[in-house]
Amino acid sequence: MKNVLCGRCVKCGKEYEATANLTNCECGGILDIIYDYDYIKTVLTKEKLAERDDRSMWRYRELLPIEDTTCNTPLRVGWSPLYEADRLAEELGLGKLYVKDDGQNPTASLKDRASAMAVAKAKEAGAKVIACSSTGNAASSLAGNAAAAGLKTYIFVPSRAPKGKVAQLMTFGATVVSVQGSYEDTFELSKAAIDKWGWYNRNAAINPYLSEGKKTVGLEIAEQLGWKMPDYIAISVGDGCTIAGLWKGLKDLYAIGFIDKLPRLISAQAEGCCPLNRAIATGEEWYPMEENTLADSIAVGVPRNATKALDAIRESKGIVVNVSDAEIMAAQKLLGRTCGVFGEPAGVTGTAGIKKLCEQGILGKNDTVVSVVTGNGLKDVANAIAACGEPISIPSDMELLLKAFAEKGIEVEN
Secondary structure, eight states: OTTEEEEEETTTOOEEOOOTTOOOOTTSOOEEEEEOHHHHHHHOOHHHHHTOOOOSGGGGGGGSSOOTTOOOOSSOOOOOOEEEOHHHHHHHTOSEEEEEEGGGSTTSBTHHHHHHHHHHHHHHHTOSEEEEEOSSHHHHHHHHHHHHHTOEEEEEEETTSOHHHHHHHHHTTOEEEEESSOHHHHHHHHHHHHHHHTOEEOOTTTOTHHHHHHTHHHHHHHHHTTTOOOSEEEEEOSSSHHHHHHHHHHHHHHHTTSOSOOOEEEEEEETTBOHHHHHHHHOSOOOOOOOOOSOGGGOOSSOTTHHHHHHHHHHTTOEEEEEOHHHHHHHHHHHHHHHOOOBOTGGGHHHHHHHHHHHTTSSOTTOEEEEEEOBBGGGGHHHHHHHHOOOOOOOSOHHHHHHHHHHHTOOOOO
16 A cells, blocks of 8 residues: 555554554554555645545545555445534524534444445455444444445344344344443453454454544545535544544545644533543543443443544544433434434434533534534434324324314414
């Protein structure tokens, strides 16, 4: 790979050749992929990018750690819509708000970006089997992307994973192991199985290429905004890989001169599981928390990408905000009502964080913000119904309809 220099440990700084099977440093630290920006500047320009018909994450090949001979993965991952959310901005008191709906990816979450990268690297490594642990979305994204590419998958999920996500896994032909325990228990069993059978490892705590897939959400936001950066980008945070990837992509663009400023990141976590935000707020080292939130995709009490995530928040002079499950559920309704975007609880946690920061006066009329919705609401319909309530249920009778409207205080408009 002419564009890649090496993999470098974020803890001790040791460098490794960027092979397809690259994993953690011998010190236990996760690696960061280091690029040759001088070379990239000679082969990629904004004008060249604008001429490309490829509307997927692979349009940014020069900024990705893949071989020239590596084919795009079969499913169309990336280039999700970025909506101007003027009604929501007005309601919140923001100057400008955009919503990046990554629930439009093939398996309905941002995790498709990481899984597509994992599949591409597995193919380069000559692997036939790929495995991971997940709270749900990473699992379904891996199963779908691997199925399309002809790879077999073994997936480990905690038993609390929503049925919608488990249904995706089974439909995609994965061998699914539901682990009776926490996400930490699930991760440890997957790691042991991967070590025993030598499967290609899609776990974000081990595989440094996954952040490189996730960073494409930041590349897209920048291009879709005409390379004019917002003041803030808000995103939900669980194990830390997504916010780390977002920041990496933005720094890549800044290094090659495509953008002239870097936005501040907003790290949104659930109050019941916020080890990374707590570390930032207190200035102390992070330590594990229980996983007490309905937002299953970010219910990670032992974040495996803590170092990269904390670095991203600090380097960007970011803001941390914790939201309750009730605030998350309210954000589901708010986003749907004002934008027509249906997000799962973890997917709308960034939006919930923006709303809270507006109420606190931290964000306001002078700010331009992007909210990344990381997963579609169909992933977890039970909580969506809990947030919005059951529909009116009556026989086919106009008198009963009028009565039901009156009882609910519905004023019918012509």
